[in-house]
Structure formats: structure tokens, C-alpha cells
Amino acid sequence: MRIHHLNCGSLRKIPPLGEQLAAGTAHRELAAVCHCLLIETDSDGLILVDTGLGTADRQRPEETLGADWVAYAQPSPDPEESALRQxxxxxxxxxxVRHIVLTHLHRDHTGGLPDFPHARVHVHPEEYRAVTDTGAPHHRHSLDRFMPAHRAHGPLLTPARVDEHTEWFGFPGVARPQGLSCELLLVPLPGHSAGHAGVAVRDGGGRWLLHAGDAYFHHGEVEHTPPLSHPVLDPIQQGAQTDAAARVAARDRLRALRSEHAREVMVFSAHDPWEMERALGHG
Structure with missing residues (x-):
């Protein structure tokens, strides 16, 4: 099995925080990313974890993503960044690409779905319920953020199966995507969306990678105590989240996981460009 880290959508530039300058890490302004994984497997074909922005999002961004979002996020029009081109x-x-596993159903994670119409799309069952059950909490909020252009083709949306007896490093409610034989799990990290989850996969060396989606936006939130968030990104999180207390609790659990199991688990989020640089061996 081989795992590729892909940036499937550059967004507006973010200045570094003072702690980054002091620590001597990447200190230049960088564009936010849409950090995705492409997993090559022997038995399950290609598995894409999140899809970033798709080809149509670059051709007709205001139509597929929404004019207000485009004005704020400033997505790159470069088609070569799409998951399909990569x-x-x-x-x-x-x-x-036979399977797509999504952390959640927001537009900057689902844009590539129309480029892979035959793939089965796996989400945590709570995220599935939020967009399919009109009586579910946050149904309208969730459906509004799952863009019509990204679901017009009728994606093969499939709820993963929760194993009530399985925990992952103390995280309960872990779900397994149906029909996958590789070791890949959806780990509940609620709060940013109704059924937001991280995607955990074991790499060839035996170490776990945890794609934490939008459970946090800046590495300072999980690398520092107290957490150090980014003032440019904070309003985005506050505007998107469905449950602030649950989201903060999930973030704090991730900080503990990273502190206590750094050798066993590599944690990264969806949009932090400095984490992407590290994952690619540049930072």
C-alpha cells in the first residue's frame, strides 16, 4: 500500500504566527490547502480521502461553490490541482478511484465528487443521517453546505458501520467503511459538522495517519497548551461549526493523542499549509 499527500485546492494565503517564527519552522506566508490522501491498495483499488475542489469548481467557481465563499476563500483556478488531474x-x-472516504460533506471537501461518479462515497453514519434524514438535527444546515453541484450526479453515498465494541486510541464510536479490506477507520470528531470524523489509515511502516479534517484549522491548536489558534481562521471555524463545545472537546482529545502517541500516530488537518509542507517532507 502506498499513500500520497495531495493538495487538491489552494485557497487564500495565511500569514505565519509569531510562534512559528520563534520556533524557526516554515515562516513564510502560505496559501491554505485542501489536504487529501490518495491510497493505492492491492485489493480495493484507489481510495481517495476527501476530494478538495473539483474540475468544475475551477471552471465555474461561483456557480458550484457560491459567490460569497469564493470571494472569501479565493480558490486557485489551476485545474492541475484537482484530484482527477493528479x-x-x-x-x-x-x-x-473505487472508494472515496470523506471527513464531512462541506464544499471544500466534496468538490471532486463529480469527477469520480462511479466511486462509492463513505461517510460517518451521523453525517449521512444529517443530509438524508429531514428529521435529523442540523439537517438543513448540513444540506446547505453539501453543494447541489457536488451531488447533482447522485453520488453513491454510503454510511460506514459503527462498531460499538471498537475504540481507536480511546476514541469510541469508530466506524468502518463497508466493502474495504484495508485498515481504514472513521473516527468521530464531532462539532464542525453534525457527523464530522477523522480518517485513520495505517501506512506501510505501521504508523497511523489521522486526517483530522476540520476538527482544527491550525497546528498550534494541537501542538500548544493552551491551544494557539489563528485569528484569520477562527471566524471560519466559528461560522461553520454546528456544536462549539463538541468541536473544542474533539480538538482537545486530538492534542492529547498527539502528545501521548506521537510515535504511533501522525495527526494533520485539512487546511494547514505548514502541516502539508511537513507531510511532503518540505518543512
């Missing part, structure tokens, strides 16, 4: 550059076709 998959093709690796020598595959769109049909080789």
Missing part, C-alpha cells in the same frame, strides 16, 4: 498524472484513470 490521479491521471500518476498513471491512473478516474475509474481506478
Amino acid at each position: 490521479v491521471v498524472r500518476l498513471g491512473y484513470t478516474a475509474r481506478d
Whole structure:
């Protein structure tokens, strides 16, 4: 099994915080990213974790993403950043992506779905319920953020199965995507969306990677005590989250996980460009 870290959508630039300058880490202004994973497997074909922005989002961004969001996020129009183009550059076709596992159903995570219409799309059952059950809490909020252009083709949305007896490093309610034989789990990290979850996959060396989605936006939130968030990103989190207390609790559990199991688990979020630099070996 081979895992690729992909940036599937550059967004507005973010200045570094003072702690980054002091620590001597990447200290330049960087564009926010849409951090996705592409997993090559022997038995399950290609698995894409989140999809970032798709090809249509770059051609008709205001139509597919919404004019207000585009004005604020400033997405790059470069089609070469799409997951589809990156998959093709690796020598595959769109049909080789047989499974997509999503942390949640917000527009900057689902934009690539129309590029892979034959893939089965796995989400945590609470996220599935939020967009399919009109009586579910936050149904309208969740459906509004799952953009019509990203679901017009009728994606094969599939709820993962929760194993009540399985915990992952103390996280309960872990779900397993149906039909996958590789070791991949959806780990509940609620609060940012109704059924937001991290995606945990074990790499070839035996270490776990945890894609934490939007459970936090800046690495200072999990690397510092007390957490150090970014003033540019805080309003985005506050405007998107469905349950602030649950989101903060999930973030704090991630900080403890990173502190106590750093050798066993690599934690990263969806939009932090400095984490992406590290994942690619540049930072």
C-alpha cells in the first residue's frame, strides 16, 4: 500500500504566527490547502480521502461553490490541482478511484465528487443521517453546505458501520467503511459538522495517519497548551461549526493523542499549509 499527500485546492494565503517564527519552522506566508490522501491498495483499488475542489469548481467557481465563499476563500483556478488531474498524472484513470472516504460533506471537501461518479462515497453514519434524514438535527444546515453541484450526479453515498465494541486510541464510536479490506477507520470528531470524523489509515511502516479534517484549522491548536489558534481562521471555524463545545472537546482529545502517541500516530488537518509542507517532507 502506498499513500500520497495531495493538495487538491489552494485557497487564500495565511500569514505565519509569531510562534512559528520563534520556533524557526516554515515562516513564510502560505496559501491554505485542501489536504487529501490518495491510497493505492492491492485489493480495493484507489481510495481517495476527501476530494478538495473539483474540475468544475475551477471552471465555474461561483456557480458550484457560491459567490460569497469564493470571494472569501479565493480558490486557485489551476485545474492541475484537482484530484482527477493528479490521479491521471500518476498513471491512473478516474475509474481506478473505487472508494472515496470523506471527513464531512462541506464544499471544500466534496468538490471532486463529480469527477469520480462511479466511486462509492463513505461517510460517518451521523453525517449521512444529517443530509438524508429531514428529521435529523442540523439537517438543513448540513444540506446547505453539501453543494447541489457536488451531488447533482447522485453520488453513491454510503454510511460506514459503527462498531460499538471498537475504540481507536480511546476514541469510541469508530466506524468502518463497508466493502474495504484495508485498515481504514472513521473516527468521530464531532462539532464542525453534525457527523464530522477523522480518517485513520495505517501506512506501510505501521504508523497511523489521522486526517483530522476540520476538527482544527491550525497546528498550534494541537501542538500548544493552551491551544494557539489563528485569528484569520477562527471566524471560519466559528461560522461553520454546528456544536462549539463538541468541536473544542474533539480538538482537545486530538492534542492529547498527539502528545501521548506521537510515535504511533501522525495527526494533520485539512487546511494547514505548514502541516502539508511537513507531510511532503518540505518543512
